Amino acid sequence: xxxxxxxxxxxxxxxxxxxxxxxxxxxxxxxxxxxxxxxxxxxxxxxxxxxxxxxxxxxxxxxxxxxxxxxxxxxxxxxxxxxxxxxxxxxxxxxxxxxxxxxxxxxxxxxxxxxxxxxxxxxxxxxxxxxxxxxxxxxxxxxxxxxxxxxxxxxxxxxxxxxxxxxxxxxxxxxxxxxxxxxxxxxxxxxxxxxxxxxxxxxxxxxxxxxxxxxxxxxxxxxxxxxxxxxxxxxxxxxxxxxxxxxxxxxxxxxxxxxx
Amino acid sequence: xxxxxxxxxxxxxxxxxxxxxxxxxxxxxxxxxxxxxxxxxxxxxxxxxxxxxxxxxxxxxxxxxxxxxxxxxxxxxxxxxxxxxxxxxxxxxxxxxxxxxxxxxxxxxxxxxxxxxxxxxxxxxxxxxxxxxxxxxxxxxxxxxxxxxxxxxxxxxxxxxxxxxxxxxxxxxxxxxxxxxxxxxxxxxxxxxxxxxxxxxxxxxxxxxxxxxxxxxxxxxxxxxxxxxxxxxxxxxxxxxxxxxxxxxxxxxxxxxxxxxxxxxxxxxxxxxxxxxxxxxxxxxxxxxxxxxxxxxxxxxxxxxxxxxxxxxxxxxxxxxxxxxxxxxxxxxxxxxxxxxxxxxxxxxxxxxxxxxxxxxxxxxxxxxxxxxxxxxxx
Numbered sequence: 001x002x003x004x005x006x007x008x009x010x011x012x013x014x015x016x017x018x019x020x021x022x023x024x025x026x027x028x029x030x031x032x033x034x035x036x037x038x039x040x041x042x043x044x045x046x047x048x049x050x051x052x053x054x055x056x057x058x059x060x061x062x063x064x065x066x067x068x069x070x071x072x073x074x075x076x077x078x079x080x081x082x083x084x085x086x087x088x089x090x091x092x093x094x095x096x097x098x099x100x101x102x103x104x105x106x107x108x109x110x111x112x113x114x115x116x117x118x119x120x121x122x123x124x125x126x127x128x129x130x131x132x133x134x135x136x137x138x139x140x141x142x143x144x145x146x147x148x149x150x151x152x153x154x155x156x157x158x159x160x161x162x163x164x165x166x167x168x169x170x171x172x173x174x175x176x177x178x179x180x181x182x183x184x185x186x187x188x189x190x191x192x193x194x195x196x197x198x199x200x201x202x203x204x205x206x207x208x209x210x211x212x213x214x215x216x217x218x219x220x221x222x223x224x225x226x227x228x229x230x231x232x233x234x235x236x237x238x239x240x241x242x243x244x245x246x247x248x249x250x251x252x253x254x255x256x257x258x259x260x
Numbered sequence: 261x262x263x264x265x266x267x268x269x270x271x272x273x274x275x276x277x278x279x280x281x282x283x284x285x286x287x288x289x290x291x292x293x294x295x296x297x298x299x300x301x302x303x304x305x306x307x308x309x310x311x312x313x314x315x316x317x318x319x320x321x322x323x324x325x326x327x328x329x330x331x332x333x334x335x336x337x338x339x340x341x342x343x344x345x346x347x348x349x350x351x352x353x354x355x356x357x358x359x360x361x362x363x364x365x366x367x368x369x370x371x372x373x374x375x376x377x378x379x380x381x382x383x384x385x386x387x388x389x390x391x392x393x394x395x396x397x398x399x400x401x402x403x404x405x406x407x408x409x410x411x412x413x414x415x416x417x418x419x420x421x422x423x424x425x426x427x428x429x430x431x432x433x434x435x436x437x438x439x440x441x442x443x444x445x446x447x448x449x450x451x452x453x454x455x456x457x458x459x460x461x462x463x464x465x466x467x468x469x470x471x472x473x474x475x476x477x478x479x480x481x482x483x484x485x486x487x488x489x490x491x492x493x494x495x496x497x498x499x500x501x502x503x504x505x506x507x508x509x510x511x512x513x514x515x516x517x518x519x520x521x522x523x524x525x526x527x528x529x530x531x532x533x534x535x536x537x538x539x540x541x542x543x544x545x546x547x548x549x550x551x552x553x554x555x556x557x558x559x560x561x562x563x564x565x566x567x568x569x570x571x572x573x574x575x576x577x578x579x580x581x582x583x584x585x586x587x588x589x590x591x592x593x594x595x596x597x598x599x600x601x602x603x604x605x606x607x608x609x610x611x612x613x614x615x616x617x618x619x620x621x622x623x624x625x626x627x628x629x630x631x632x633x634x635x636x637x638x639x
Contacts, residue, residue, distance in 0.1 A: 071271060187275040189309035189322035189332075196268050252606070257527060 001054040001148075001171070003045045004108055006101055006115040006131070007038040007073065009066040013120045014235045034069040037116025041177035043184040044146055045114055046077050052150060055079050057108060061089060061100055067200055074195040075187035086204035091217030094122075098130030100215055103208030105135060111171040112154070117142055117178050128176035139174040140167050144181030157181070263557075269327065276332050279308070280339040288340035291466035292611050297422050298466055301343055306377020311350060314567075315359055320372035326501075326563040330508040334559070337512025338519070341615035342466035344512055348505030349418040349467075350374070353623075354381020357427050357498045358445065361486040366445060370425055382423035383502075384414035384446075384472050385495050392628055394429075395438045395492065399474065401430035403481065408432075408444065410477040413456065416622070420470035421455050424448050427498070428472070429491045441491035445483045452477035463614035500573045502623045503580040504566060507559045510583035510619035514552050517587075517594035517612045521545065524598055524607075541597065548590050555583040574636035581629035584619035591616040 012033045017026050034042075045056045058073040060066050061084040070081035082104065089100050105113060113135075115128035125141070132139035144164065145157035158165045159178060169175075187195075205212070213219060239249055254260045265273070283304055291298050305311055313329040315321025322328075329351060337344030355374050358366055373379040390396040399412025410430050417426070426446045433440035446453060456471025486494050522545070525536035535541050558579040565572035591613035595602035602609045620626045 068267070068271075071267070072274075075271060075275070186279050186308050187271065188307075189272070189275075189313055189324055189328070190317060192268060192272050192275060193323045193328075195271065256606075258529065 001048065001052055001111045002057070002109045003048060003054050003112045003114065004057045004059060004105060004110045005038070005042045005045045005073075005078070006113065006128070007042060007058050007060050007069055008035045008116070008119045009033070009060065009062050009069045010035045010119050010121040032065070032068065034072055035116050035119045035121075036179035037118060037120075037177055039116075039184045040179040040182045041114040041116050041143075041175070042073060042076065042078070043182045044143070044175070044177055045112075046185065047182075048112075048148060049077065052148060057082065057110075059084060059101065059104060059108075061085070061092075061097060061104075070200050071195040071198075072187060074198050075191035076185055077188070077191060080201070081198070082201045082203055084203050084208075088205045088212060088216050091220060092215065093220035093222035094124050094126040094130060095221060096215050096217075096219035098127045098134060099210055099219055100208065101127070102131050102134035103210035104203060105131065106209065107207065113137070113172070113174045115174065115176050117176045125176070128174060132174035135174070137172055137174050138169050139176070140169050141176040143175045143177045146175065269331065272324075272328050273331060273335070275308075276310075276335040279304075279310075280335045280343075284336055284343050285339035288342070289605070289608065289611065291340060291342055292463075292615075293465075293605070295460070295465045297468045298340075298343060298346075299422065302346060302377060302380065302422075305343075305347065309375075310347060311377035311380075312355065312371075312375025313351065315355060315371060315375050319359070319367055320375035322375070325567045326504065327560060327567060330504055330559050330563040333505050333508035334512040334515070334556075337509040338516040339512075340466075341509060341513050341612070342464045344509040345418055345464050345467050345506075346380075348502065348509055349383060350381045350423075352502040352505040353383030353418075353498055354423070354425055354427055356501050357383075357443065357485060357494055360497070361443070361490075361494050362445075363482075365482070366485070370445060374425060379424035380419050380422050382417055382419040382426045383498065384417050384426050384428045385499075386414060386416050388413065388415055392625060394495065395441070397429055397431050397441055399428070399430040400434070401432050401442060401444065401479070403432070406481050408479045408481060408484070410444065410446070410452070410474040410479055412474055414472040414474075416459065416469055417472050418467050418469055418622075420472055421458065421468040426472060427485065428474070429495050432488050432491075436489060438492040439489050441495070442488045443485040443491040443494045444479050445485050446474075446477065446479055450477055450479055461618075463611070463616070463618050499623055500576050501566060503576040503629070504559065504562045504572075506619055506623045507555070507562065507576070507579035507583040510580070510587035510616065511552065511555050511559055513612050513616050513619065514548075514555065514583070514587040514590040517591045517609055517616075518545075518549060518552060520607065520609050520612070521594045521597050535597070544593060544597075548586075548593060551582075551586040552590065555579070555586045558582055574633050577624070577629040577632035577636075580619075580624065581626050581633070584616075584626060587616040587619050588613075 009032050011030045015030050019026050048054045056078045057080040058078050059082040118125035140156045142159040144159045147155045152170050156167045309322035312321035313324040314326050317323040333344045333348050358370050374381050401408045401410045428444045428446045432442040452475045454473045456473045459469045528535050562575035562579040594609040
């Protein structure tokens, strides 16, 4: 089985602070991370690799520094990494982005394409479904869990507003993954040591067969007419405990902060 | 001279910090309170290659180096000093001497299982009457045909109850003094080998510190590590490496206490403002952070010199001396900054203060480090 996982480097939004004077986001010094939903998708792919011996490729579109998440993916256990980078790709909205990535995917072999549901810096959830449309593939979005019959069929747990659905889908197909469904593995020490000796394939416009008009700013019909910042909440902590224990934890936390 | 981290080191820190924060820190208080060896953490570390960081991949290691290893012990100890010393004793005191002094057969037999974490390692030098004066060994090893017979007791052995392999020092020729000491690789299943009483300790309470008892313990002759009579030299070289690990542990404890203190002084209000706004707080924290950073540079330098195969004995001693004393000062002051709360087990700083103390004692007391540093100066 050949799996391609599309990943994106994003600012760690839990670390973003607001400029108290202008009210805008301060991006300086904010660490860049692999988008959490994409990392969840990558974990699904690596679990399939562990169980069925798949070959996993990661691909990202971004500036040269996006290489960092490809190295991270190598350290987690992927087999091949591609960086799609070209000035012609710059300024892309979701449509131009999905055109670019679909163009690259046409040059790759795949049985399964996995993307994250959405990126935490844009929250559109559009790129994965658009890729499926460009490639005329069946898609299942909001995937929380999946299993494989070892042949051609995936059984997928798809999260919905009311609960979830179990859907079957045949390869080749596109799945968009939720970070909440899976705990991504840590990079291994050996993986980290070897990650910087592995090849990152640099692909540009010449590697994809897409009309230049469909790429970058030219290929982006979206126009931003207003932008505003929303309040940023600190990262919470999740405890999965019995109600009695939960009460103690909450009271201790309140005491710790000198609220009570 | 380049003080910046390489991209590989940054990636490693990203992993080990996340691991320590999510897998190690949540257990730290409970491991301390119940004096429990955190086996589940060891299993997780084993899976990621943390039990064999600086050893070659051909022998089952992760192919890293001592710089990555020290970063791992620092970050683990920042969350839980027990976890830090489990890795340090295993790596520096058991795997390293087999790597550095073992035959190819010994390496091939033991390192893959140790580096994969399937087996845990320990080291036995200290005896009831041989502490800082390690030359006063009473454990005897007598060669009989194709094996040695060991008799004696080792005390204060980190990882003892959970280890499978022990590097044991014993006298093969008492008349030769330190030149009569030899080192052996002893497996826990060897006949005549047993684990004695478990110590009840002030700190690092999860680390399973016990006695080792050898009563006519049969050790195959091929398990002699290095040559007969070289045991003391092997032990001293092993401790040079171990000190880098303990210095990293001390550094991690100090940083962990600083993290807790910074968080606390920003939140705690007295006299109408956060206590972090008082200049007394600020000046003390500034001095402590300066010491922590200096300790970090000493640790990194010692690890670098070991990686480069340069002499590093005095560097390791300076790193351990300074990091341990910084850890003790930082944690004591952390408790003071926390006031009454700091004296309770609701906050981690009292545990850190208890954990810090051992770093001034084991693998050579601070006095021994001063002896090593001075001897190097005056030679």
